Amino acid sequence: MKLTLKIWRQKTHKDKGAFVSYTVDHVDPEMSMLECLDVLNETLTERGEEPVAFEHDCREGICGSCGFMINGVAHGPERATTVCQLTMRHFNDGQELVLEPWRAKAFPAIKDLVVDRRSFDRIIESGGYISVSTGQAPDGNTILVGKETADQAMDAAACIGCGACVAACPNAAAALFTGAKIAHLSILPQGKPERDRRALHMVAQMNAELFGNCTNIGECTGVCPKEIPLEVIATMNRDYLRASWKKREDLEATIPPATEWSANRT
Amino acid sequence: MSATAALPRQNRAVTFWQSTNGKKVVMAVTGAMMFLFVIGHLLGNLQVFEGPEKINAYAHFLHTIGEVLWLVRITLIVAIVLHITATVQLALRSKQARPVGYSRKEAINSSYASRTMYWSGPIVLAFIIFHLLQFTAGYIHPEAQFIEGDVYHNLVSGFQVWWVSAWYIFAITLLGFHLRHGLWSMFQSVGLAHPRHTLALKNAAFLIATLIVLGYISIPISILLGIVK
Structure with a gap:
C-alpha cells in the first residue's frame, strides 16, 4: 500500500518548524507505524536528507518512549495501542497521515517528533x-x-x-x-x-x-x-x-x- | 519549636487555592451550592401552575424573611464570584500550557457538554443578569408592565413575548448542558470516584439535568400555549 505522511519537521527547539509531506510506496500492512518511519528514513538517508527523528525503545508497547499524534489522535486511531504496536493495516491505501509531536509547554520540542518529557x-x-x-x-x-x-x-x-x-x-x-x-x-x-x-x-x-x-x-x-x-x-x-x-x-x-x-x- | 509544629510561613488555604486541584475543589463546592439554588428556585417557580394566589403568597413569604433571603443571596453571590474567578484563572493557565496548538485534533472520548463548559457558563451568566433585571428588579420588562409584588402577572406578561421565552429556553438548555457535565465532575474534583458509582453518577447527572430543563421550560411553553394566562 501507498501512504502520504505529512510530518512535522523541526531542526531544534529554537527552529520554527513546518509540515513536510512524504510519499511512502510499498508499505507492508503488517508493518508497525515506527517500521513505516524506518522505511521512510532509509529512503531519506539514501537521498542524503535528514531522517525523521522519533523516540523509540522496546517496540513492544511497554517502555513509553514512543508516541506522537496521528491525524489528531495521540498514538493513532486504535485504542490501547502505542504507535510501535500500531500496524499499518488499520489505514487505507492512499491515505494521508498527519504526524505531529505532543504539544505542551511542559513538553518542550527537541527535534521533529521528539519532545522533552x-x-x-x-x-x-x-x-x-x-x-x-x-x-x-x-x-x-x-x-x-x-x-x-x-x-x-x-x-x-x-x-x-x-x-x-x-x-x-x-x-x-x-x-x-x-x-x-x-x-x-x-x-x-x-x-x-x-x-x-x-x-x-x-x-x-x-x-x-x-x-x-x-x-x-x-x-x-x-x-x-x-x-x-x-x-x-x-x-x-x-x-x-x-x-x-x-x-x-x-x-x-x-x-x-x-x-x-x-x-x-x- | 518541635519539627511537627505548624509553621506560620505559608497559609495552607492560600497554598490550596494556588494549586489547580484546590481551585477545582472550590469550583465543585460552589457549583453544588448553585445547583441547590437551581432546585429550590425550580420548586418555587412551579407554583405558577397552582394559580396567582399561591405563587404571589410564596413571593411575599420570601420577602418577609428578609435577613435569611439576603444571607442566601450573599452566599450565592460569593459562590458565583469564586466559581468564575477559579474558572478564569484555570482557563488562562490552560491556554498558556499549550502555546503551540495542533494542526489537527480530534475529540474521541469526551461529551459535547464537557467540551463546551466555557461557552455554556458565560451565556448562562448573561442570562441570569438579564433574568434578574427582568423579574427581580423590573428594569427590563419588554412589551409589558412590571408590577412590584405581582409575580404571577410579571411572569405571564413577560413570557408572552416570544423572544423572551425563546432566550429563556435557550439559556436553560445550556444550563442543562453545564449541569450534565458539572454534576458528575464535582464528585471527581473532590476525589469521590468508584467504578461502581461512576456510571450511575453520570446517568444521574444526565437525568437530573434533563428534568431541570424540562421543569423550567414548561413554564414559558405553557404561557406561550395559553395554558397559563
Missing part, C-alpha cells in the same frame, strides 16, 4: 516512590495485600509515562499521569506511610511544571495505551485534599528544571 521525571522524583531500607530482601508475604487491592494498584501502575494523556488533553494537564503515579502507591500498604507527603509534593511539582488543569472531560483515558481509568485522578484529588487538611509543615519544595531544553521552554 523530563517534567514527568521530576514529578516522579518529587514523591513517586516509597522509602525502604536497603539490605536483605524482605520475606515474601510479610505484608499481605488483597487480590482486589493488588489489581487496582496494578491497573494504575500500568502507566508507562508516554505523555499521550497530556497530548490529548485540551488543557495539556498531567492529571492522569500524576494520578496514576500517586494512586498505584497510595492504595498499597507499603505506600501508606508517605501518602500525604507524596500527594502534596507530586501535586506541587505537577503544578510547577506549567501543565494545565483537569476539567474531567476524559480525553486522556481515551488515548491512554494502558487504559488508565479516570478514577486515579479522583484518588489524587482525595489524597491531596486529605493531606492539605492535615498539613502541619511546609512540605512543598519543587524541583526546578535543570536541563538545557527545559530551561529554554518555548
